[in-house]
Amino acid sequence: MWLNQSCLEGEVEMWLNQSCLKIDTASVLDEDCSLSETFFKRTATDEQCIEMYKHMVQGRIFDGIALKFQRQGKIKTYPPIRGQEAAQVGSAYALNSNDWIYPSYRDIAASFVHGMPIDKFFCYTMGKMAGQHLTDLSIFPIQIVIGAQFLHAVGGAWASKYKGEDSVSVAYMGDGGTSEGDFHEALNFAGVYKLPVVFFIQNNQWAISNPIHKQTASQSIAQKALAYGITGIRVDGNDVLAVYEATKLAIEKAKNGEPVLIEAVTFRQGPHTTADDPTKYRDQAEVEEWLTNDPIERMKKFIITTGLWDERQEEELLNDCEEIVLKAYEKALTIEKTTIPKVLRATYETMPQNLVRQLQQRGEV
Amino acid sequence: MMEMTIVQAINTCLSQAMENDETILCLGEDIGKNGGVFRVTDGLMERFGERRVVDTPIAESAIIGAAVGLATRGLKPIAEIQFLGFIYEAMDQMVGQAARLRSRTEGTVTVPLVVRAPYGGGIHAPELHSDSLEALFLHSPGLKVVMPSTPSDAKGLLAAAIKDPDPVLFLEPLKLYRTIKEEVQEEYYEVPIGKAAIVQEGEHVTIVTYGPCVVTVKQAVAQLQEQGVSVEIIDLRTIAPIDYGTIIQSVDKTGRLVVVHEAAKTGGVGAEIAAVIAENCMYAMHAPILRVTGYDTPFPVSSIEAEWMPTVTRIVSAVQNVMKE
Numbered sequence: 092m093w094l095n096q097s098c099l100e101g102e103v104e105m106w107l108n109q110s111c112l113k114i115d116t117a118s119v120l121d122e123d124c125s126l127s128e129t130f131f132k133r134t135a136t137d138e139q140c141i142e143m144y145k146h147m148v149q150g151r152i153f154d155g156i157a158l159k160f161q162r163q164g165k166i167k168t169y170p171p172i173r174g175q176e177a178a179q180v181g182s183a184y185a186l187n188s189n190d191w192i193y194p195s196y197r198d199i200a201a202s203f204v205h206g207m208p209i210d211k212f213f214c215y216t217m218g219k220m221a222g223q224h225l226t227d228l229s230i231f232p233i234q235i236v237i238g239a240q241f242l243h244a245v246g247g248a249w250a251s252k253y254k255g256e257d258s259v260s261v262a263y264m265g266d267g268g269t270s271e272g273d274f275h276e277a278l279n280f281a282g283v284y285k286l287p288v289v290f291f292i293q294n295n296q297w298a299i300s301n302p303i304h305k306q307t308a309s310q311s312i313a314q315k316a317l318a319y320g321i322t323g324i325r326v327d328g329n330d331v332l333a334v335y336e337a338t339k340l341a342i343e344k345a346k347n348g349e350p351v352l353i354e355a356v357t358f359r360q361g362p363h364t365t366a367d368d369p370t371k372y373r374d375q376a377e378v379e380e381w382l383t384n385d386p387i388e389r390m391k392k393f394i395i396t397t398g399l400w401d402e403r404q405e406e407e408l409l410n411d412c413e414e415i416v417l418k419a420y421e422k423a424l425t426i427e428k429t430t431i432p433k434v435l436r437a438t439y440e441t442m443p444q445n446l447v448r449q450l451q452q453r454g455e456v
Numbered sequence: 457m458m459e460m461t462i463v464q465a466i467n468t469c470l471s472q473a474m475e476n477d478e479t480i481l482c483l484g485e486d487i488g489k490n491g492g493v494f495r496v497t498d499g500l501m502e503r504f505g506e507r508r509v510v511d512t513p514i515a516e517s518a519i520i521g522a523a524v525g526l527a528t529r530g531l532k533p534i535a536e537i538q539f540l541g542f543i544y545e546a547m548d549q550m551v552g553q554a555a556r557l558r559s560r561t562e563g564t565v566t567v568p569l570v571v572r573a574p575y576g577g578g579i580h581a582p583e584l585h586s587d588s589l590e591a592l593f594l595h596s597p598g599l600k601v602v603m604p605s606t607p608s609d610a611k612g613l614l615a616a617a618i619k620d621p622d623p624v625l626f627l628e629p630l631k632l633y634r635t636i637k638e639e640v641q642e643e644y645y646e647v648p649i650g651k652a653a654i655v656q657e658g659e660h661v662t663i664v665t666y667g668p669c670v671v672t673v674k675q676a677v678a679q680l681q682e683q684g685v686s687v688e689i690i691d692l693r694t695i696a697p698i699d700y701g702t703i704i705q706s707v708d709k710t711g712r713l714v715v716v717h718e719a720a721k722t723g724g725v726g727a728e729i730a731a732v733i734a735e736n737c738m739y740a741m742h743a744p745i746l747r748v749t750g751y752d753t754p755f756p757v758s759s760i761e762a763e764w765m766p767t768v769t770r771i772v773s774a775v776q777n778v779m780k781e
Contacts, residue, residue: 191529220560220561220562221562223560223561223562223564223565224561224562224564225561225564225565226564231528231565232557232560232561232565236548236552236553239521239548239549239552239553241521242517242518242520242521242522242524242525242549243521243522243524243525243528243553244525245518245521245522245525246521246522246523246524246525246526246527246528246529246533247525247526247528247529248525249522249525249526250525250526250529250530250531251529253481253507253526253531254530254531260525272517273517273518273521273548273549276513276515276517276518276521277518277521279513279515279518280512280513280515280518280522283513284510433562434559437558437559437562437563438558438559438597438598439558439598439600439622440558440563440566440620440621440622443650443696443697444650444697444698444699444700444701445697445698445700448700
């Protein structure tokens, strides 16, 4: 299950190539959505299973409303999360509140699980800087540049180690980000300094229009860990229980100075953002195929079959989730707008002469 | 007081700062046992250990990116980029990340980070080891850029950079590392960021310069004095933010301005200063504003670098030209 340096020992011939590595995709739920403990023991309690399910549904309801609001002009560009709820929720749910996350723009459900109020994300998509006030939360500001946050997570983990804090930093990224230099530099630093960091990749198969096989010639993203002397694991990213267990174990390893790269195999069901039209570059057949493996449907089947959930509860949940999102949007509307003077004042702790001058020219000093 | 070079002044400042503040750590390539390729961090690893003086893999983006991560979690990293020419590798982390975080979070996340880097020509170094790239960062809101030219300014400005709550790029003139010695206060002190120094007062013409060119300008001014020209020399010391007040006051008095820097001319610090003077002092001017700079080419091979960089002759000639008006 774990890819580490020992996978390269033993029968390795002179040339190291893809055939030296056997890669499984670890799961907990099998094809029929029943429990299989081939890879992990399920440690999530029944209550935790239900909580994770609720978080996933909350994420999807938010996603649907956000898409609608973007079309209505209530919010600006939005990057949908549909299809990636298990990967985001299962990973973030495994964290303690003092663990840090370093999210990219799409890691919205993970951020919600880790405590980001929904109204903050609405603010962000409405162009209100208050959306990035995450004081008292262990959530780094949303990253836009692909891969840059991996290095911040390395620095954050380094700070934890330096100060002797019992905290892990978890960095989120997509498959496309693994081609960036910052990804490789981050893994290298993590390995060299043995930092308490977990790199969580959602391999959603597409980086805007570029499919995974054009992103990398590696047979997995998880195996990239080996090049940096850290541990890798490939997990079924549409199986929330598997993602949860993998992340939990990875955190334990990271705390012991063994950084981990997790590849969660999943699928971006929607467009890259509301500005993107995926029919231009990908086959509907591929989408249909992945829809049969929907992370929320799978978990729902599991909890209904095991008697933890029923349709009445489902209906109640859907209503609750919608109400929460709509209330959050109403709250975001009341939050103070960003203004030019605010921006001029926020660039440095003390405004330098040039900014003071620019403020004066607007007649605002 | 103690006689020090710029290298010794910076080393002393780092050592004193680290002794007083456990949250400070240094990271960079070859800064530990080797003491840095210019020995600026010599002895720090022996004194403060590998936890606080960290040799990194060769990865400039990671050095700055990890430093951003450290700075945003309560530590005070002092990162070294071995030569400023290598900072291109870390441009996103410098400009896209470190410089912007305060602004994009309205001050809820700040990056108290110092990045040190030697720059400038005159030591016959290989390609990309001599570039003066400060203008890139002048054009990057959120950063401060400090460029001392003397040992005492280097020591005091570095102390101020370490205390500053915003990211500061601290640029060290490698040609002057060991060529100037002066009496420097031994105890810890700060020289304020954003304040220019009037190196010499004068009546006829103002020369604004900074970094290694301060020395060349002084040589030129000695010749000009013999010709009866009275020059006011301003050493900017900080190029972001620029101390406009001091320059405007001086040019209002002299009515003539020459800006001297080693970096390429177009879009440089001189262009910015010329624009600000045009905006503010037009009616006090007796002559056009001139710039003496490196040429608009990449820094050249060492065999011609002395001619490429501003020379005493070019500075003298520029001043003579503005004095004709």
